[in-house]
Amino acid sequence: MVGQLLFCAAGIYLFFLTWGVLQERISTLDYVSVIDGSHGRFRFFLVLNLIQSIACVFVAYSVLRLQRRTLGPCSPSVLKQYARVALTGCLGSPFGYEALRHINYPTMILGKSCKLIPVMLMNFVVYRRKFEWxxxxxxxxxxxxxSGFMLFEKEGGRGGANSxxxxxxxxxxxxxxxxxxxWQDKMFIDHRLYGPQMMFFMHLFSSIFLFLYLLLNPWNHEFSAALAFARNYPTVRGDVALFGLCGALGQVFVFYTLEHFGSLSLVTITVTRKLFTILLSLLWFQHRMRLSQWLCVGVVFLALVLESFYKRLVRDHQKTLKT
Incomplete structure (x- = not known):
């Protein structure tokens, strides 16, 4: 089980680190027009999310076909649950983007670093699920x-007030x-779903919601503008396609982790990913870290070691009781 979890973490780190580099490239590179040689930047992030969701649908379906599995339960009640999960998944990001207009970036990073707490809280409040001590x-x-690592990294460059x-x-x-x-956890338990099944339907509904919003919203012309940009700056097509593919392959590991280890383990991986990314960058380029940051890294590593140790202790104890 520990080996599987490490494999999932490695897959998430690999594909989403690449995905992040591509996202930065797409949003910051000055693409050159084949029509008049002008420069332009891709600013159509809802369209980018739509492409990501569509790529996830195709990759999830391909994985199911390779595994010779069906799409799973498709009753109206189950589809309604998929739609609810997809809708909340779509609604979460706009609140984050809007929040960034009223708080500074370090505060956003610190808030995201505490994501484990609301995940555990919602599991307890909604489903009365309890965890080991x-x-x-x-x-x-x-x-x-x-949180401490991010705080000490960003101190001195905070800029802006928080409302x-x-x-x-x-x-x-x-x-x-x-x-x-x-909700994803509960669906996996109630319907005995496989990761690619959840991935397929969640992103299918996400694609539908995003497409309808972009197509029917009279105040938003992002879809047509993105198509025009792709015609004028064809280089962006390859970057966007690779972005969607890396994100979709990363999602395979995300939903496999959800299926086998639950949302708390998944969020632990995603929360620590930024810390390990920064740590790798610091070590690779031989930057110096404050002693306080090293202490924070030690706290995270100690937490992961303690959890792994006690999890194995509990599992060995349960095996002993069965025999």
Whole structure:
């Protein structure tokens, strides 16, 4: 089980680190027009999300075909649950983007670092799910360690004030994400789903919601503008296609982790990913870290080791009782 979890973490890190590089390239590169040689930047992020969702649908379906599995339960009640999860997944991001207009970036990063707490809270509030004591200790230590690391990294360059409205939007973003994760957990348990099945239907509904919004919203012309941009700047097509593919392959590992280990383990991986990315960058380019940051890294590693140790201890104890 530990080996599987490490494999999932490696897949998520690999594909989403590449995905992040491509996202930055698409949003910051000055593409050159084949028509008049002018420069332009891709600013159509809802269309980018739509392409990502469509890529996830095709990749999930391909994985199911390779595994010779069906799409799973498709009754109206199950489809309604898929639609609910997809809708909350779509709604979470706009709150985060809007929050960033009213709070500074370090506050956003610190809030995202505490994502483990609302995920655990929503599991308890909505489904009365309880966790082992070492899970609570591990979550507290990881949250404190990652938050402290980000805080010490960003200090001195904070810029901008934080409004109460922005903090409220950030809280809504975290709670919506927590609700999405807990609903996914419940669907896996209730319907015995496989990861690609959840991935297929969730992104199918997400694609429908995003497409309808872009097509029917009279105040939003992003879809037609993105098509025009792709015609004038054809280089962007390859970047966007690769972006969608890397995101979709990363999602395979995400939903496999959800299926086998639950949302709390998944969020632990995604929350620590940024810390390990920054740590790798610091070591690779031989930058210096403050002693306080090293202490925070130590807290996170200690939390992960303690959780792994006690999880194995509990599993060995249960095996002993069965024999």
């Amino acid at each position: 070492y899970k609570y200790v591990s979550v507290a230590m990881i949250t404190a360690g990652v 109460l409205y922005g903090l409220l939007l950030l809280l809504i973003n975290l709670m919506v994400d927590g609700a999405t994760n807990s």
